[in-house]
Amino acid sequence: xxxxxxQIGVYAEQYRLRLPEAVIYELRGLEALLGDALPxxxxxxxxxxxxxxxxxxxxxDQFEEFLAxxxxxxxxxxMARLDIAVSHAFTAPDARTFDAxxxxxxxxLVLQPPVVLLELSTSVFRTRSAAxxxxxxxxxxxxxxxxxxxxxxxxxRHLVLADAAYKLLNAFKTPTSLADGLQTLSQxxxxxxxxxxxxxxxxxxxxxxxxxxxxA
Amino acid sequence: xxxxxWLQDLMMxxxxxxxxxxxxxxxxxxxxxxxxxxxxxxxxxMDWFEVLSENFMVDGGSPRHWLRELAKRxxxxxxxxxxxLGGEGDPGHLRxxxxxxxxxxxxxxxxxxCFTGSHTANAHDLLPLPYTPEVRDHVIGRIREVSEAVxxxxxxxxxSSYLSWKASEVPEWEFLTQVVEGADCGILLDxxxxxxxxxxxxxxxxxxxxxxxxxxxxxxxxxxxSIKDGYRLDTHDGPVCDEVWELYAAVIQRMGSVSTLIEWxxxxxxxxxxxxxxxxxxxIRDAALLALV
Numbered sequence: 001x002x003x004x005x006x007q008i009g010v011y012a013e014q015y016r017l018r019l020p021e022a023v024i025y026e027l028r029g030l031e032a033l034l035g036d037a038l039p040x041x042x043x044x045x046x047x048x049x050x051x052x053x054x055x056x057x058x059x060x061d062q063f064e065e066f067l068a069x070x071x072x073x074x075x076x077x078x079m080a081r082l083d084i085a086v087s088h089a090f091t092a093p094d095a096r097t098f099d100a101x102x103x104x105x106x107x108x109l110v111l112q113p114p115v116v117l118l119e120l121s122t123s124v125f126r127t128r129s130a131a132x133x134x135x136x137x138x139x140x141x142x143x144x145x146x147x148x149x150x151x152x153x154x155x156x157r158h159l160v161l162a163d164a165a166y167k168l169l170n171a172f173k174t175p176t177s178l179a180d181g182l183q184t185l186s187q188x189x190x191x192x193x194x195x196x197x198x199x200x201x202x203x204x205x206x207x208x209x210x211x212x213x214x215x216a
Numbered sequence: 217x218x219x220x221x222w223l224q225d226l227m228m229x230x231x232x233x234x235x236x237x238x239x240x241x242x243x244x245x246x247x248x249x250x251x252x253x254x255x256x257x258x259x260x261x262m263d264w265f266e267v268l269s270e271n272f273m274v275d276g277g278s279p280r281h282w283l284r285e286l287a288k289r290x291x292x293x294x295x296x297x298x299x300x301l302g303g304e305g306d307p308g309h310l311r312x313x314x315x316x317x318x319x320x321x322x323x324x325x326x327x328x329x330c331f332t333g334s335h336t337a338n339a340h341d342l343l344p345l346p347y348t349p350e351v352r353d354h355v356i357g358r359i360r361e362v363s364e365a366v367x368x369x370x371x372x373x374x375x376s377s378y379l380s381w382k383a384s385e386v387p388e389w390e391f392l393t394q395v396v397e398g399a400d401c402g403i404l405l406d407x408x409x410x411x412x413x414x415x416x417x418x419x420x421x422x423x424x425x426x427x428x429x430x431x432x433x434x435x436x437x438x439x440x441x442s443i444k445d446g447y448r449l450d451t452h453d454g455p456v457c458d459e460v461w462e463l464y465a466a467v468i469q470r471m472g473s474v475s476t477l478i479e480w481x482x483x484x485x486x487x488x489x490x491x492x493x494x495x496x497x498x499x500i501r502d503a504a505l506l507a508l509v
Contacts, residue, residue: 001418002378002446010378010447015339022340050337054298054309055270059340091274113275154278 019046019059026060026087029079029124032131041067057091060084075122075140082124082147085116089149089156095210100203105179109212111172114151119144125158152210159209164194165202175215233472235431236369236402238323241291241475243494243501248480251487252282259289260487262494266477269296269325273312283320293322293435293475295404298338301358301372302331302345310365317366324369324434326404327362329355329392346381347391352398359399371402371434376412376441376450388413389424396432403428406437407464408456408479412448421463430471438464438497439479453482455493461500468504476501 002010020042024031031038045066051059064080095112111117123141130137146166149158161169164185171181182199185191206212242263247255254260265286272283286292294317298309317325330342345351363370374392386394396403405428414421438461440454456464456478468474478493 002416004379006446007379010449011339011341011343014341018340051333051340052336052338054300054306054332054338055273056340057274089277091277091279094276094280114277151277154281 016043019051022056023060023063026057027063027080027083028132029083029086029128030063030076032137033076033079033124033127044070057087060087074142075124075127078120078122079124079128082118082120082128082149085118085149086128086156089114089116089151092151093216095151096213096216097210098207098213100207103178103203106177108175108177108215109172109181110175110215111169112150112210112213113216114149114156115169115211116149117166117169118147118149120147121145125160129158148211150209150211152208157209159205162194162198164191165198167191168195168199168202169206169211172212233431233474234402234434236324236434238369238402238434239291239475240473241293241323243476243478243497244291244293245478245490245494246480247282247286247292248484250484251490252286254487256282256285256289260491262290262491264291264293264475266293266295266479269294269313269316269327270298273309273316287320291323292320293477294320294325295373296325296327297342298332298340299327299358299362300332301327301329301355301362302343302351303333304335305358305361310362313362314365314367317368322368324371324402325366326371326373326402326435328375329372329395330375342375344375344377344379344381345391347384347386347388349385352391352394355395356398359395359401363399363401369402369434370399371404372396372399373404373406373437374409374413375406376409376416376448378416378447378449380417387419387424388417389427393428396429401432402434403432404435404437405430405433405467406439407467408437408439408441408460409450411457411460411463412441412450415448422466425463425467425470430467433467433471433474436464436467436474436476437479438476451482452479454480456496461496464497465500465504468501469507472508473501473505 020039023042024038045063049062049066061084064077067077067080092114095114121142121144125147126138127140146161146163147158148161148169149156167185171184185195244264244266245262247265247267267283272279328342330344332343333339359370410421410424438456439452440456442449442451476497478490478497480490
């Protein structure tokens with residue numbers, strides 16, 4: 001028979017094994033980036049951010065905040081943000097679709113539930129894709145990237161967007177008519193010109209990829 | 217896919233062993249990620265599947281897809297790990313569970329007789345309860361609340377435990393009996409958990425089996441466990457051991473055939489290995505039933 005201390009120790013040991021594993025499962029990009037340096041960070045994270053929810057899916061949600069609090073390098077905070085965005089997109093409500101050829105000025109559109117817009121300072125999306133495909137990690141690029149995550153069916157994909165396309169998508173965070181969405185961007189001459197030149201292609205891509213769609 | 221052998225046909229003519237009008241689904245296994253595609257695309261022989269409720273209590277995406285596809289092909293039952301019947305309960309969890317039950321319409325839903333943490337930290341573990349009248353009454357209230365929300369038969373599972381509370385006033389089997397009779401709910405009898413706890417706490421597993429209302433058992437769990445230094449740990453990462461098979465046979469001889477589920481969650485093997493384990497359970501169940509006939 002175990003002593004009382006040892007009895008509690010069984011549960012403590014299971015916690016120490018189970019929770020870090022669950023956190024790391026949600027941080028697959030960061031795991032590829034940091035390797036053996038990640039588990040000590042996860043242990044530290046769990047000390048400061050014990051799980052307070054019933055679902056293990058959300059156990060790593062504050063990891064970016066934690067990394068920022070310890071002044072971690074920007075590629076680490078970017079990767080944590082990307083990992084968590086992927087986790088949310090994975091189980092978000094399914095996206096609805098629309099036919100871009102039937103678009104009217106008054107058509108109401110909205111970003112679909114799995115879509116996440118990310119402003120990143122590093123090319124962590126390339127690192128993550130390579131790591132999950134079993135490829136060598138590319139050299140990290142430090143620049144401003146506008147990225148949209150989306151899930152046309154069950155697999156999550158991403159696109160790197162031009163500034164104007166990213167601004168266009170931002171206009172549809174809430175249900176908005178196409179005309180109103182474009183109106184908000186027309187005051188910026190550069191954006192307006194880019195829109196005029198590319199709007200058709202972009203809207204076809206956003207429709208086909210189920211990035212934009214009708215409100216639920 | 218509903219397997220009915222001659223022996224089971226014979227047993228189906230006997231009076232129902234359970235006081236609840238639930239089907240005997242046969243022998244099933246847990247629906248786990250490595251097997252989703254194979255199960256859906258190849259439809260391997262299996263009587264039924266148990267799915268972990270929380271894995272599918274999400275809005276959409278891949279998990280819901282694989283659940284919908286499974287439900288088209290096999291009988292399934294929902295089994296949770298996070299309701300925390302001994303705790304305060306989470307309205308968000310209950311709302312999502314009720315929505316899932318409404319969609320899947322399983323013959324019963326289950327979770328564990330335990331708590332999972334406090335409002336400041338969730339241990340994501342099945343923590344044993346103190347067996348006191350206050351805790352009993354709290355758990356009965358929680359089971360009634362959850363049963364009403366899900367609108368279907370609810371069953372509670374006995375957990376493996378490594379810790380006992382000084383405050384406990386009755387043995388586990390008596391606490392379980394008081395809870396299920398007070399809440400008028402079913403029992404998911406985990407035979408492996410009875411055995412593991414019997415070793416860890418030094419009681420006779422047959423005393424446990426002989427002192428719970430077997431007519432409330434709607435399902436049995438079987439699983440493998442690990443032998444640690446001074447205790448047994450419920451790891452679900454290997455085959456069922458001989459002692460647990462013997463205990464399973466004794467249970468079947470006392471109550472007849474009941475839906476039985478093999479749990480294998482760690483080091484998940486090929487699906488064919490799970491089928492072997494399910495066939496072993498079927499062989500032992502049928503031999504136990506034959507002794508009755």
